[in-house]
Amino acid sequence: MKVSIIGTGYVGLVTGVCLSDIGHDVTCLDINPNKINLLKHGKSPIYEPGLEELMAYNIKKNRLNFTTSHSEGLRDAEVVYIAVGTPQAEDGSADLSYVMQAAKDIACHISRDTIIVTKSTVPIGTNYKIKQVVLEHLQEDVTVDFVSNPEFLREGSAVEDTFNGERIVIGSENEEAADKMEALYEPFRIPVLKTSILSAEMIKYAANAFLATKISFINEIANIAEKVGADVEEVAYGIGKDGRIGDKFLQAGIGYGGSCFPKDTHALVKISEESNHDFHLLKSVIKINESQKSVLYQKAKKRFGSLAGKRVALLGLAFKPETDDMREAASITLSEKLLNDQAEVIGYDPIAIENAKKVLPEGVIYTDKIEDAVKQADIVFILTDWKEVIEKTLVLTCLFHEQPVLFDGRNCYSLEEVQKFNIEYHSVGREAVR
Ligand code: NAD
Numbered sequence: 001m002k003v004s005i006i007g008t009g010y011v012g013l014v015t016g017v018c019l020s021d022i023g024h025d026v027t028c029l030d031i032n033p034n035k036i037n038l039l040k041h042g043k044s045p046i047y048e049p050g051l052e053e054l055m056a057y058n059i060k061k062n063r064l065n066f067t068t069s070h071s072e073g074l075r076d077a078e079v080v081y082i083a084v085g086t087p088q089a090e091d092g093s094a095d096l097s098y099v100m101q102a103a104k105d106i107a108c109h110i111s112r113d114t115i116i117v118t119k120s121t122v123p124i125g126t127n128y129k130i131k132q133v134v135l136e137h138l139q140e141d142v143t144v145d146f147v148s149n150p151e152f153l154r155e156g157s158a159v160e161d162t163f164n165g166e167r168i169v170i171g172s173e174n175e176e177a178a179d180k181m182e183a184l185y186e187p188f189r190i191p192v193l194k195t196s197i198l199s200a201e202m203i204k205y206a207a208n209a210f211l212a213t214k215i216s217f218i219n220e221i222a223n224i225a226e227k228v229g230a231d232v233e234e235v236a237y238g239i240g241k242d243g244r245i246g247d248k249f250l251q252a253g254i255g256y257g258g259s260c261f262p263k264d265t266h267a268l269v270k271i272s273e274e275s276n277h278d279f280h281l282l283k284s285v286i287k288i289n290e291s292q293k294s295v296l297y298q299k300a301k302k303r304f305g306s307l308a309g310k311r312v313a314l315l316g317l318a319f320k321p322e323t324d325d326m327r328e329a330a331s332i333t334l335s336e337k338l339l340n341d342q343a344e345v346i347g348y349d350p351i352a353i354e355n356a357k358k359v360l361p362e363g364v365i366y367t368d369k370i371e372d373a374v375k376q377a378d379i380v381f382i383l384t385d386w387k388e389v390i391e392k393t394l395v396l397t398c399l400f401h402e403q404p405v406l407f408d409g410r411n412c413y414s415l416e417e418v419q420k421f422n423i424e425y426h427s428v429g430r431e432a433v434r
Contacts, residue, residue, distance in 0.1 A: 001025070001184055004077040006102045008035055008066070010046055010158060010259070010325065011119055011151050012083030017055050018162040020064040022187035027065045029073035039066040047324035047351050050159040074109035079184060082106075082130070083119040083151075088263035093270040094123050103130045107137035110144070115177050117147045121208075121264055123271050124201045127171070145177035148197045150204035155258065156322030165190045171200020205271070208264040209282055214249040215256045216288040222252035222429025223295075232429025233411060252429040254383065254409035255292035257319035257328035262289075293333040296381050296407045299426045301341075303405070304379070308342035313377035315370060315393055316384020316410075317360070318352035326355045330383050330409065339363050348373035350388050375400045385410040398423050 001024050005016040008030040020026040030036050035045045042059060044052045058064040067073045074080060084098040099120050106116060116134060118127055127148045134144055148171035153161040168190050172178040182192045195203065222232040232252045240247030256262070265286050272279040300307060319329035326332070335345045345364045347356055353366050367373045370388060374380055374396040382393055390412045397404045404423040411427045418425045418433045425433040 001078050002076055003027070003079045003081070003184070004029060004073050005081045005083055006030075006073075006105070007082070007084035007098075007120070008032075008039060008045070009083065009085060010048065010155050011153065012081065013039075013044065013046065014048060014051060014153060014158040014162055015081060015083060015119060015151070017051060017058060017064065018159065019184075020058040020061075021054055023063070024184065025063050026058075027067060027073045027077070029067055029070065031068060033068050036066050036068045047322075048158050049156070049322055054159060070105050070109045074106060075111055077110060077114060078112070079115045079117060079181070080106050080110065081117045081119050081149075085259075086120050086122055086263075086267075088266055091270065092266040094121070094263065094267040096122065096126060096129075099126065099130065100133055103133040104137050107134040107144075108139055110138075110142060111140050113143045115145045115147055115180060117149045117181065119149055119151050121150060121204050121260070121267075122148075122201060123267060124198055124205070126201065127197045145172070145174045146197065147172045147177055147181055148200035149181065150200060152204075152207065155325050156320060163188060168192045169195060169200050169203050171195045171197040171203075173197060205264055205268045208261055209268050209285070211249050212256055212261045212265050212289070213281065213285045215251075215261075216285040216292070218250045218252050219255060219292045219428070220288055225429045226431070229431065231415070231431070233414070235429075252411060253292075254295055254330045254428065255289040257293075257330055259325060259327040262286075262328040293330045294337060295428060296383075296409045296426075297334055297337050300379060300381075300407055303426070306341070307338060307379075309344075310378045311344040311346060311376055312338050313346045313348065313373040313380045314364075315348050315373060315380065315382050315389045316386050317347050317349035317356040318384055321384055321386045322351075324352040324355050326352055326359045329356075329359075331356065332359060334381065334383065335360050335364050346373050346376055349384070350386050371396060371400075380404075380406050382406070382408045382410055382412055385412050394418065394421060394423070 003019055003024045004027045005012045006029050008028045016026045016028040038045050042056050082102045084102050086094040089095040127146050131146050150169055168185050170178050170181045178194050225232040236250040239245050240250050265282055269279050269282050314331050317331040338345050339361055347364045347366050348370050370392050380397050397406050398421050406425050408427040
């Protein structure tokens with residue numbers, strides 16, 4: 001099928017590349033000329049494992065194109081995806097300005113019957129607003145159908161997730177359009193769930209809110225475990241064995257970040273308020289996560305008293321491993337707090353340093369070698385459990401420090417392993433090793 005994708009971010013680009021790989025004729029459109037320029041030269045503007053190779057293959061096969069031109073990008077498209085950002089507005093709601101602009105752009109440039117598919121995460125009812133905007137701006141006598149098709153990929157494994165997703169949700173009020181979308185996805189062989197538009201929109205927010213709740217829940221259990229002398233890793237394993245609970249998303253640490261959970265939980269609170277419902281539970285989830293980001297900082301303050309003049313290495317700056325995305329990363333909160341206390345901050349990340357420089361406060365010193373970060377530091381913090389960070393930090397801290405002290409925000413090591421080293425080790429939800 002002839003498919004166009006508006007927005008070449010983590011979702012739009014991965015979707016476009018994967019759809020071209022299963023044989024569709026895909027054009028990816030973005031208003032950012034720098035991104036399109038890079039893409040035209042076969043370079044991905046984002047770090048996502050396996051993406052660039054797959055892009056190169058499909059560009060060569062002549063079924064993957066990039067453009068900034070709406071007329072070029074939308075002409076003849078049978079299916080147009082909206083995959084632009086829906087960032088958090090000041091009041092906590094989802095900012096729909098990019099989505100609505102995309103809707104206008106589509107309406108002004110399509111020239112045949114089209115299905116408009118919303119992949120961006122949007123508040124419940126937004127597809128109806130999109131429909132209204134499109135119908136107001138249509139230039140040609142064409143029929144347009146609307147489908148809500150929320151995205152569940154995870155950054156860091158987005159390509160893998162697109163090919164091996166657990167379900168594809170297709171929300172539509174038109175059976176023919178839903179069937180066409182099912183046919184488009186057929187080569188992925190992923191179960192398709194057909195729902196109403198409103199349910200599809202709600203599924204996305206409910207899924208993210210539930211996952212965020214699981215994380216905040218285990219983090220609260222971790223905080224209590226520390227006080228009562230239990231070990232959160234043993235507790236998580238013990239409860240995760242119960243099929244009703246499941247063992248995923250029970251990793252205690254310094255909280256969730258990224259481009260989705262923080263903004264989507266806030267947006268759902270806002271959506272609830274607008275429906276006169278007070279979502280107490282989700283408000284607590286958000287609050288717990290905010291304070292969880294400071295847990296390592298609190299532990300370091302308790303241990304050292306003042307952090308002024310201390311050099312602290314932050315290992316892993318991205319919000320999670322295998323991505324260069326810095327949105328809502330714990331490194332932002334921690335570097336601000338540490339610099340405020342007159343500590344020196346040395347930042348290291350295997351991939352995200354260039355993006356980190358754009359968002360971390362001035363004053364952070366960067367190094368592109370984990371060895372240098374640990375060597376220069378008085379105190380080491382693990383913020384992101386990159387494979388390299390796990391493999392090297394314990395050994396390097398012992399090697400370079402006379403009295404090694406490690407604060408691990410991702411519980412990268414078992415206490416048994418740590419006890420083999422001569423190190424003071426503080427983690428989350430477990431007793432300290434001294
Ligand atoms: P992103 O910020 O990485 O990319 C958005 C892209 O849209 C940018 O390249 C921007 O230049 C482009 N854009 C904005 N307005 C445009 C317009 N009018 N025409 C063409 N291009 C335009 O965003 P993302 O992380 O890919 O997220 C996109 C949507 O998908 C959001 O609603 C997000 O909540 C949702 N989502 C994201 C993820 C994720 O892991 N990132 C997962 C599931 C769902």
